Amino acid sequence: xxxxxxxxxxxxxxxxxxxxxxxxxxSGPFKPRPTGRIYVPNQLDSTLxxxxxxxxxxxxxxxxxxxxxxxxxxxxxxxxxxxxxxxFAPELQLAKFDLVADTFIAATSAPFSLFSTAIQISPDGGTxxxxxxxxxxxxxxxxxxxxxxxxxxxxxxxxxxxxxxxDISSDGRFLVYPNFLSxxxxxxxxxxxxxxxxxxxxxxxxxxxxxxxxxxxxSTDSLAYVACRLSKEIRVVDIAGRAVVDSFxxxxxGTTDKHGPALLVLTPDDQTLWFTTMAENKVIALEPASRxxxxxxxxxxxxxxxxxxxxxxxxxxxxxxxxxxxxRVYVFDAVNLRKTDSLDVGRNSYGIGWFPR
Numbered sequence: 109x110x111x112x113x114x115x116x117x118x119x120x121x122x123x124x125x126x127x128x129x130x131x132x133x134x135s136g137p138f139k140p141r142p143t144g145r146i147y148v149p150n151q152l153d154s155t156l157x158x159x160x161x162x163x164x165x166x167x168x169x170x171x172x173x174x175x176x177x178x179x180x181x182x183x184x185x186x187x188x189x190x191x192x193x194x195x196f197a198p199e200l201q202l203a204k205f206d207l208v209a210d211t212f213i214a215a216t217s218a219p220f221s222l223f224s225t226a227i228q229i230s231p232d233g234g235t236x237x238x239x240x241x242x243x244x245x246x247x248x249x250x251x252x253x254x255x256x257x258x259x260x261x262x263x264x265x266x267x268x269x270x271x272x273x274x275d276i277s278s279d280g281r282f283l284v285y286p287n288f289l290s291x292x293x294x295x296x297x298x299x300x301x302x303x304x305x306x307x308x309x310x311x312x313x314x315x316x317x318x319x320x321x322x323x324x325x326x327s328t329d330s331l332a333y334v335a336c337r338l339s340k341e342i343r344v345v346d347i348a349g350r351a352v353v354d355s356f357x358x359x360x361x362g363t364t365d366k367h368g369p370a371l372l373v374l375t376p377d378d379q380t381l382w383f384t385t386m387a388e389n390k391v392i393a394l395e396p397a398s399r400x401x402x403x404x405x406x407x408x409x410x411x412x413x414x415x416x417x418x419x420x421x422x423x424x425x426x427x428x429x430x431x432x433x434x435x436r437v438y439v440f441d442a443v444n445l446r447k448t449d450s451l452d453v454g455r456n457s458y459g460i461g462w463f464p465r
Contacts, residue, residue: 147461149177150454174200179226180461183233197222214258228276239271273322277329286320322371337368375420384411408436413460426460
């Protein structure tokens with residue numbers, strides 16, 4: 109029998125609430141300055157804005173080719189970036205760009221219905237895994253693309269229902285993805301083509317009550333942090349033990365599913381988890397070891413996409429705004445836990461990425 113770990117120390121020891129500063133009065137200047145570039149896909153008008161992280165000035169803008177660009181990911185070799193459109197096939201769903209020249213290369217889609225929302229890439233950069241977020245209740249699949257030829261390959265075994273996000277282990281051995289409508293997490297082992305389902309809670313009632321939405325693996329690929337939108341928690345899954353081993357209740361007042369945590373990043377030292385809460389209009393930092401929580405209200409509605417630099421020094425959040433509005437990007441000092449700057453971007457900016465170039 110698979111070993112199971114002691115489950116669920118619920119709640120936090122300390123909740124520290126930071127009022128933050130409004131957009132016109134950031135707490136900067138801050139040192140050291142951020143480096144690299146910020147990439148912001150704008151879902152409403154199919155554009156991508158590229159900014160200097162140091163100066164927050166726009167350096168380029170691109171037409172994304174695909175409609176409703178929702179998510180951005182970079183190849184491990186730093187040569188390409190990929191955009192995923194929040195659309196149903198057969199519309200073009202996946203676009204490839206040259207990261208050095210910022211130029212379009214190719215676009216493709218699955219040959220059948222797929223509601224794409226995110227992609228992860230194999231360590232060799234040759235394969236992309238795209239999740240299916242259709243919310244009609246049936247189980248979806250993870251779809252595999254050859255990124256060298258930009259062609260659809262096949263689909264993996266059925267996932268749970270409503271898979272919005274996924275992560276891949278650093279060695280490319282497995283994928284992990286939460287399933288919003290079936291209250292479980294799927295671990296698919298690519299080396300053996302085998303699948304494990306881990307329940308996020310018991311007893312399962314047949315109706316989603318936890319709502320796993322976003323996921324991020326820790327640096328050793330041993331734990332997966334899952335943003336649970338319905339239960340307003342972060343749940344921690346032990347990959348080898350195949351069990352939920354901890355849970356963090358969050359200071360969230362809203363009652364809809366969109367008030368719960370959405371997408372996450374983890375600092376490279378595994379010390380601080382950062383995540384967005386869309387309808388709650390907050391960005392939250394959680395230190396799992398101390399169970400300390402710091403909240404940052406933001407004035408632009410619906411913070412959603414989130415990215416972190418390689419050093420874990422700065423966190424970038426894209427707030428969507430109301431339908432038709434311009435979005436706003438917020439910059440956070442991840443070491444000193446403070447909001448430092450912000451800027452207006454394009455319309456309905458759900459995604460965001462950072463790259464060192």
